Amino acid sequence: MSLRTHHANDDLLVVENLTLRYGALTAVDDVSLRIASGARHALIGPNGAGKSSFFSMLGGATSPTSGRIVFGGEDIVSHDEVQRARAGLVRTYQHSSLFTGLSVLDNVRIAVERVSGHPLRPWPSRADRRITSAAEEHLAHVGLVDRRDQLVSSLSHGERRQLEVALVLACEPRLVLFDEPTAGMSAAETHRFAELVESLPRAVTTVIVEHDLDVVFRLADRISVLAAGRLIAEGSPEHVKADPVVNEAYLGDSNDREPLFLDTPADVRTAR
Amino acid sequence: MTKVRAPLAAALLLVALASLPFVLAPYPISLAARILAFALLVVSVDVLTGLTGLPSLGQIAYFGVGAYTAGMVGIHVTSNVLVQLVAGAALAAMVALLTGAVAVRTSGIVFLMVTLAIGELTHRLADGLDAVGGSNGLAGIPAITVYPGGEPIILAGYTYWWVLTVFVLGFLLAVLVSRSPLGRAMRGVREAEPRLAAIGQRTYTIKLAAYVFAGAIAGAAGTAWTVQARFVSPGDLAFSVSAIALLSVVLGGAGSLWGPVIGASVVILVRDWVSGYLPGQGELMLGALFVLAVYLLPRGIAGLRPPRRDRPSPAQQEQPAMEVVG
Numbered sequence: 001m002s003l004r005t006h007h008a009n010d011d012l013l014v015v016e017n018l019t020l021r022y023g024a025l026t027a028v029d030d031v032s033l034r035i036a037s038g039a040r041h042a043l044i045g046p047n048g049a050g051k052s053s054f055f056s057m058l059g060g061a062t063s064p065t066s067g068r069i070v071f072g073g074e075d076i077v078s079h080d081e082v083q084r085a086r087a088g089l090v091r092t093y094q095h096s097s098l099f100t101g102l103s104v105l106d107n108v109r110i111a112v113e114r115v116s117g118h119p120l121r122p123w124p125s126r127a128d129r130r131i132t133s134a135a136e137e138h139l140a141h142v143g144l145v146d147r148r149d150q151l152v153s154s155l156s157h158g159e160r161r162q163l164e165v166a167l168v169l170a171c172e173p174r175l176v177l178f179d180e181p182t183a184g185m186s187a188a189e190t191h192r193f194a195e196l197v198e199s200l201p202r203a204v205t206t207v208i209v210e211h212d213l214d215v216v217f218r219l220a221d222r223i224s225v226l227a228a229g230r231l232i233a234e235g236s237p238e239h240v241k242a243d244p245v246v247n248e249a250y251l252g253d254s255n256d257r258e259p260l261f262l263d264t265p266a267d268v269r270t271a272r
Numbered sequence: 273m274t275k276v277r278a279p280l281a282a283a284l285l286l287v288a289l290a291s292l293p294f295v296l297a298p299y300p301i302s303l304a305a306r307i308l309a310f311a312l313l314v315v316s317v318d319v320l321t322g323l324t325g326l327p328s329l330g331q332i333a334y335f336g337v338g339a340y341t342a343g344m345v346g347i348h349v350t351s352n353v354l355v356q357l358v359a360g361a362a363l364a365a366m367v368a369l370l371t372g373a374v375a376v377r378t379s380g381i382v383f384l385m386v387t388l389a390i391g392e393l394t395h396r397l398a399d400g401l402d403a404v405g406g407s408n409g410l411a412g413i414p415a416i417t418v419y420p421g422g423e424p425i426i427l428a429g430y431t432y433w434w435v436l437t438v439f440v441l442g443f444l445l446a447v448l449v450s451r452s453p454l455g456r457a458m459r460g461v462r463e464a465e466p467r468l469a470a471i472g473q474r475t476y477t478i479k480l481a482a483y484v485f486a487g488a489i490a491g492a493a494g495t496a497w498t499v500q501a502r503f504v505s506p507g508d509l510a511f512s513v514s515a516i517a518l519l520s521v522v523l524g525g526a527g528s529l530w531g532p533v534i535g536a537s538v539v540i541l542v543r544d545w546v547s548g549y550l551p552g553q554g555e556l557m558l559g560a561l562f563v564l565a566v567y568l569l570p571r572g573i574a575g576l577r578p579p580r581r582d583r584p585s586p587a588q589q590e591q592p593a594m595e596v597v598g
Binding site for chain 2: 082
């Protein structure tokens with residue numbers, strides 16, 4: 001079975017035979033995939049497919065039972081979260097995990113200070129102005145610059161996700177892992193968030209794990225489908241939509257089922 | 273506006289504190305010196321507890337190292353108080369580095385217990401070590417001099433000024449650090465430690481740096497304590513001192529640096545001065561004060577300041593999301 005269509009040199013992230021077992025349970029079963037530099041990659045699958053386990057192994061929070069993760073030509077499987085973040089592989093959190101008691105600006109400044117190489121300097125200096133303006137640029141990008149002095153605890157859920165993106169961008173990532181970024185968002189917030197991800201420069205590769213298939217088909221140019229810990233399909237959005245294996249994994253093998261993927265909202269009404 | 277007011281208020285307060293020896297009798301002056309030395313210990317507790325989110329009962333250990341170092345240097349080496357200050361703070365920082373390397377691997381209640389053990393061990397060590405006077409304490413510490421060949425300083429007013437100098441230096445240093453990148457990272461540890469790791473920052477380094485810095489501040493406070501008392505005893509390192517130091521932080525408002533200083537003043541005034549009118553009831557009054565503080569000042573004395581102006585009302589927060597739909 002060969003799903004590899006890219007040349008090895010273009011691949012920023014290469015996952016080989018990644019397996020995670022909890023005792024008798026195999027959460028992720030021998031998954032291999034390649035993510036090209038600049039790709040907009042999505043990872044989907046029904047509940048319990050192993051998406052979260054897979055994601056957490058990429059981010060470094062969980063160690064795989066076996067397999068390799070090669071990022072930018074370097075085997076990072078034994079690297080912890082800190083080392084991966086420093087290499088440019090940065091993750092977001094499903095439930096916003098921000099510095100809630102600090103101001104919006106300070107949240108981003110912490111990240112800028114880490115990247116700019118003086119996170120431990122114990123006195124203020126002139127360099128702080130450059131750090132502040134860099135942080136403001138990141139805030140401007142996500143549309144939060146006018147909220148810079150507010151505490152994160154006073155932001156709405158959608159705004160916190162925007163800040164989450166600013167925080168990740170401030171880490172100057174090569175690859176961003178989005179963990180169900182639109183979970184709990186209103187339709188409007190989801191729309192804004194998708195626009196934000198679309199506005200990211202192509203130098204930043206993104207991998208998104210997401211339940212909302214509308215968001216996935218809007219953002220991704222390549223989709224991997226996991227089911228029961230295995231990779232069952234991979235390809236362009238059109239390819240994945242048409243794949244009967246994917247439909248079966250999501251909805252089970254019944255004959256009079258609703259279609260999983262609908263092309264237009266009008267179809268929703270006719271289908272019911 | 274507050275940006276102009278705060279330094280002005282601090283300058284006025286400093287002038288008022290510096291002129292205390294002209295208006296107060298020697299006993300109240302030595303009480304004021306005791307308050308300042310204790311307040312600097314409380315600042316060090318606040319650097320860990322309030323800024324970094326590591327509740328500590330162990331700062332008394334580094335305070336003790338500073339106090340005993342100052343006394344030993346005074347007796348055996350030199351009466352020069354600058355040497356005593358530098359030696360006390362440096363040795364305290366070194367001990368903090370060694371003990372902190374283990375302590376900051378833990379967090380929460382475990383950290384509290386580990387630091388409690390560090391404090392109690394130091395207390396027991398001071399009690400049992402004959403070289404530093406054992407349970408009798410370290411007596412016969414000569415009066416300090418400020419420069420080589422200078423006059424020994426004996427009057428309470430002058431020692432008070434030295435203690436005030438150490439306090440102001442230590443406090444300003446803490447303010448400086450809290451406004452630096454390290455200070456922001458320390459708050460980051462307090463707010464969301466795993467997140468700090470996810471953006472590529474080793475939190476162990478941050479916590480250890482905070483611990484060593486707090487240890488040096490506590491050590492400096494210890495040398496100031498020795499200067500004003502010219503005597504150190506194991507009783508100065510008792511658990512009850514750690515407890516009221518943490519109480520002062522809670523009373524003053526953890527995380528703000530000036531709040532805990534006021535908290536420390538209130539605690540010592542209640543214990544040593546107000547309780548003079550009700551002999552033997554000092555501890556009881558502290559207990560009552562703590563209960564009242566928890567009920568009436570959940571965010572401490574610093575929390576009495578009006579909330580930030582720039583915070584939006586909940587209605588304002590919802591609007592941007594709605595506009596996109598429309």
